[in-house]
Amino acid sequence: MKPPRHVPPRLATRLLHLFCAPHRVDELEDDLDELFRQRIRQVGVREARWRYVKDVLSLMRPSLMKRHLTNEYPEPTHATMIRNYLKIARRNLIKNKTYSFINIGGLAVGMTVAMLIGLWVYDELSVNRSFENYDRIAQVMQNQTNNGIVSTQEHNPPPLGDALRTMYGTDFKYVVMSSGTFETILSVGDKKFTKPGNYIEPDITDMLSLKMLKGTRSGLKDPSSILLSESVAKAFFGDNDPIGKIVKLNDNTNLNVAGVYEDFPANSQFSDVTFLAPWNLIYQATRNKDDWDNNQFRTYVQLADNADMDKVSAQIKDIKFRNGRKDSQQYHSEMFLHPMSKWYLASDFENGVSVGGRIQYVWLFSIIGVFVLLLACINFMNLSTARSEKRAREVGIRKAVGSVRSQLISQFFSESFLVVILAFALAIGLTTLSLTWFNEIAGKHLTMLWTSPYFWAASLGFILLTGFLAGSYPALYLSSFQPIKVLKGIGFQAGRFAALPRKVLVVVQFTVSVTLIIGTIIVYRQIQYAQNRPMGYNRAGLIILQTPTPDVHDHFDAIRDELKKSGAIAEMAESHSPLTNVFLVLPDFDWKGKNPSLQASLGAVKVSYDYGKTVGWQFKQGRDFSRTFTTDSVGMILNESAAKIMGFKHPVGEVIKAGEFLSNESFNVIGVIKDMVMESPYEPVRPSVFIINRRKGNFAILKLAPTLSAADALSKTEAVFKKYNPAAPFDYKFVDQEHAVKFAAEERVGKLALLFTSLAILISCLGLFGLASFMAEQRTKEIGVRKVLGASVFSLWRLLSKDFVFLVVIAFGIATPLAYYLLGNWLQKYSYHTDLSWWIFAASGAGALVITLLTVSYQSIKATLMNPVKSLRSE
Amino acid sequence: MKGTYLGEFEEVVLLAVAIRSGDAYGATVVTEIEQQMNRSVNLGAVHSALNRLGEKGLVTSELGGMTAERGGRSKRLYSVTAAGRRALQEIRQVRNQMWESIPTTVWT
Known part of the structure; x- marks a missing residue:
């Protein structure tokens, strides 16, 4: 019979646990225990219990209660495991160089785009913010x-x-x-x-x-x-x-x-x-x-x-x-x-209500940035899941030796974070390199905000976001494999629906790409359409000078004679408005039969006699101003829009009464010209009248002689102007360049859209290329067997390309109405705008298809040309 | 020189560790001292002395083998380091020197 087992005083034990340092408590308890049992034998239970309590109390001293801060034991849990994850990740990256390149390269490009756009958006949003009283x-x-x-x-x-x-x-x-x-x-x-x-x-x-x-x-x-x-x-x-x-x-x-x-x-x-x-x-x-x-x-x-x-x-x-x-x-x-x-951001008004402005471009580019990044993330997801079969055994083994799912999830996340961090480093480099070039396109002075804590916070957030975006699906998918199935090797079947998410993602990618293609084409068409708009005058060789001093007006005839004699110019005139704007808009004109409810503001351009000959306007009716008719000093030339709004069939000879600003004078209409585009090339031409200026004009307009080179003509002109107008610098501007400035904003948008679209397509194609090479690799044996049985290269190519073409066609089907809706809205902003012709959509679709086929064909043709002996022998 | 000074109780504990070398841990050290000196010792005093000795580098500790007695848990085994041995020898030498310096006439 065993001796009765005595238990040391519980209260004392609890006290020990309460106060002693956790890393020592076991050891001390064991000591107490051993001594307790020893003492029961030597001095009896009572005494042993008493000594036990005394010992516990004696242990309550600071040196033994002190918590251990530095751990003596190596902690094998996190650091080691993550090191292992990273090692495996690194090996995988090195082993599959193509995939790694596509993943990291694609992500880097996507991140660069997102970063550039981020810097651009930041800059747009910070305009005027440097003023202390910004809010007030x-x-x-x-x-x-x-x-x-x-x-x-x-x-x-x-x-x-x-x-x-x-x-x-x-x-x-x-x-x-x-x-x-x-x-x-x-x-x-x-x-x-x-x-x-x-x-x-x-x-x-x-x-x-x-x-x-x-x-x-x-x-x-x-x-x-x-x-x-x-x-x-x-x-x-x-x-x-x-x-x-x-x-x-x-x-x-x-x-x-x-x-x-x-x-x-x-x-x-x-x-x-x-x-x-x-x-x-x-x-x-x-x-x-x-x-x-x-x-x-x-x-x-x-x-x-x-x-x-x-x-x-x-x-x-x-x-x-x-x-x-x-x-x-x-x-x-x-x-x-x-x-x-x-x-800056909301400068557009419609019917007196603020309707935004540049903020729309800020939104547009932010969305494009997010989408381009998303495309790169999709590549990562697709390639990771497509190659899952290769990782399946690893997952099986890890699970068999005791990994739980959450650990596998963190493994795949650490892999995606590794890729994202590599891509981020690359993207920082790319962004720095491309920033000057990007500034040129965007017309900005962006710099990398190295010293800004916001930049680094944003970067960190950006890495986390991208890492999660790209890594979540593969992490959840790969970690869900059942070890028994994958280790048996038979269980892993890429069923009909296994590839479905991947296909959906490819469709998303191409929807975005095709939409961007269509968008870019339409932006460019719109710019071109407005640029090709009939101007109503001849811009070639026209220069314009501001004449704030009276010298040019006072010596006008002398300057004109001298310049014409020297052969430098063909004609010269003065004007109150430049050719690219209308300075004077007057509401109070009156004419016979004017509808009393009509509130017509007409542009009024005060010019000298030779204006018409200088700019080369085109007459519909009537004639130009002429010095030979003294009555022409109260003559008036209408543009077509003005004639239309006045409701005249035969305006020549009608009398127009001006308001107070023009001293209530009456003018005789002597001619009607074709509309001249002087203001926004996207808006309808303002109804305008042209009258003879009796005072000094603001501008001198010169038509350079076409027979001379521009440089020659300009140097001769400069000499004459210096002689008669010594107070002013000879600062001339070419009218066509001034006109081109009006397209600058749209051209910028066009260029940026083109840039981002190309990158989006590049990223999508990289992904497709990766997928195609994976498919071809996976079907090596099948292709071998088919070849042995007599399949032609063409039929094999068709077999391998068919799937992708199908996906692109679906994407095209989604992108078309989307782009139609979005760009239809955009074009509505412009009164003078191009149409959404069907061929733009067709061309974009065809373009996407061709790009897809080219990308896929490289892989599929490579696979079909392989010698079946080789592909069937390899095991 | 606080680092090298060895208190009386510390010396006793160090000696006990040396006696029980290979099997020296809290409980055995307590037992050893009690048996040798015929007086009761607190476990807390022993552990705190072992701590101090460890800090002075006179003993080291490592996790020893498991014993069934202790429920399969391993225990911390102490052993005297070279420095510990030197410290003990020095003390002994000093004592011997002192013994020898006692004039023989004293005892007679």
Whole structure:
């Protein structure tokens, strides 16, 4: 019989467990136990129990209670396991070089695209944000209703600034009237430059928190002073101190340099403002200073600290309606505040309501970025799952030796993270390399934000997102294999539906690609369509010069004679508007039989007699201005749109009565020309009239002689202009180049779309290439048997390519209506737009099909040409 | 020189570890000291002394073999290091020296 088993005091044991360091508790308990049993034999149970308690109490000392911080044992769990995962992952990458290349390369390209787009979007969103008072600044805009159509403009009447200050002074911290930015000739001694700048009220310096390098912000308060940007000051004065020096504006105003400010940041809408001149200069020279109908200036405000943007906006609504002339009330002018945060991204208005603007491109490119990245992730998923058979045994063995599913999932995740991190490193390199080139296309000054913590946080998030996106499906799929089946080797069957998800993903890829192809083609078609639009005049060899000084007008005949004699030009004219814009739009024309309810604003272009010959406009009816008819000084030429809106069948000879701005004069229509595209090439031509200018024009337009080379003609012209107009630099512009600027935004979108589309297609094809090579490899034996039985190369090629073609056809079927819908919406933005012809869709589909076949055929033909002896012998 | 100073109890524990070398752990050290010195010793005092000796580098410990007695759990076995041995020898030498320095007349 066994001696009764005595138990040491439980309370003491519990105490031990409560206080002792966990890594020692077992050892101590064992010691206590052993001594307890020994002592029962030697001194009896009672004494043993007593000693036990004493021992436990004696163990309650700090040196034994201290927790172990550094572990003596190596921890074999995580680090080792992950090291093993990474080792296996690395071996797999090295073993399958093609797949690794496709995976990492494709992901890197996708990430590069996403990164470039991310930087671009970041830059777009940060425009104007560098201004301290970003949230409080707004521009006053006005809506006017004309024939039931609400049009929005930023031009305001001269008295608006003072009216805002007196009536709503408490709502605004600053109210600033501005001329808007335009080019002006600045000269210091013999140095002359044409620079864009602003005539503006002095509070602007505080509003935009100008960083003064020299002088003070208050310098602009002196009406005879000017503030220069750093770059302009440098151009004129080099390293000398510019303060107090005299700068001449347009050869008639001398201003003291009162300060130099740091150039406005490139991603702000004031970036082209290179000087600030006193607003009073332009205000004093303005006729109709008090005319509320003279919409000429811009108004910027900063709200008072406690004022609410929307409330103030609603308050000032009727300011013009109430103060302006009674007969102008028909236009229902409504003023409102357009906050700075919307200036750049939401500058489009439709019927007086903000309808976005560039923000749409920001969205568009963000979506494209996400999709391109998604395409690369799909490649990763497809290739991983397609090759799952090769990994199946590994999964089986791992499971058999005790891996649980969560461990396998983390294994495959660590694999995908390895690939993603490699791809990310590559993508960082690619992005850095391609950034200058990308900047050129996008017209930006992007830099890698190496020092920004946001950049790194975003990168980390980006790696995690991509890793999860790409790794989740393979991880879940591969880890779900049943060990018995896969190890037996017979159980693993790629059934009919096993490949279904893969096929769906390929369809998604090609849907995106085909949509992008169609989109790119249509963007380009639209640009081309607008570029090929009949201009109504001849752009070839036309140059245009701004003539702010009176010299050209005063010596016009002499200059024209001399230039014509020297053979440099064919013809020369003056004009109030450039050829690429209409400066004067007047609402108050009247004519016989005018519909009283018609509110027609007509463009009015004041020109000299030889304008028509210079630009080469084309007559539908009537004749050009001629010096031989003295009555032509009140002659008028209509464009087709004007003739149409006036409702004349035979306009020649009709009398048009102008409004106050043109001194209520009456004009005789002498001719009708074909519409000339002077404004947006996407909009219908504005109904316009052309009349003889009796004063100085703003521009000189010259038709260079076609017989001379442009360089020759220009140098001769320059000499003559220098002689008669010494105050102004000879800054000419080619009209066709000025016209091309109007396509810049769309061309940029087109180029970017083309770039991203090509990359998207590249990535999709890489994936397809990988899949095809896998399929071919998998079916090596089948192909061998078929060849032995007499299958031709062509029939085998068809067999292998058929599946992929089928997928692309489905993708095309999905992409077509999608693209039709999206691009139909986009084209609606343009009044003058191309059609969504069926052939664009057909061509895109065919293109995608050809690309697919080329990609797949390389693999399938390689497989079919293989010697069956080899493929059947290998085991 | 705190590092090398060996307290009286530490010396006893170190000696016990040396006596029980190969089988020296908390409980055996306690038993050994109790038997040799005929006085009761607290387990906590022994463990804390072993700790201190370990920190001074005079004993090392390693996980020993499992015994059925201890429910299949391995135990921490202590052994005297070379430095520990030197420390013991030094003490002994100092004692011997001191014994020999006692004038013989004292005892008579």
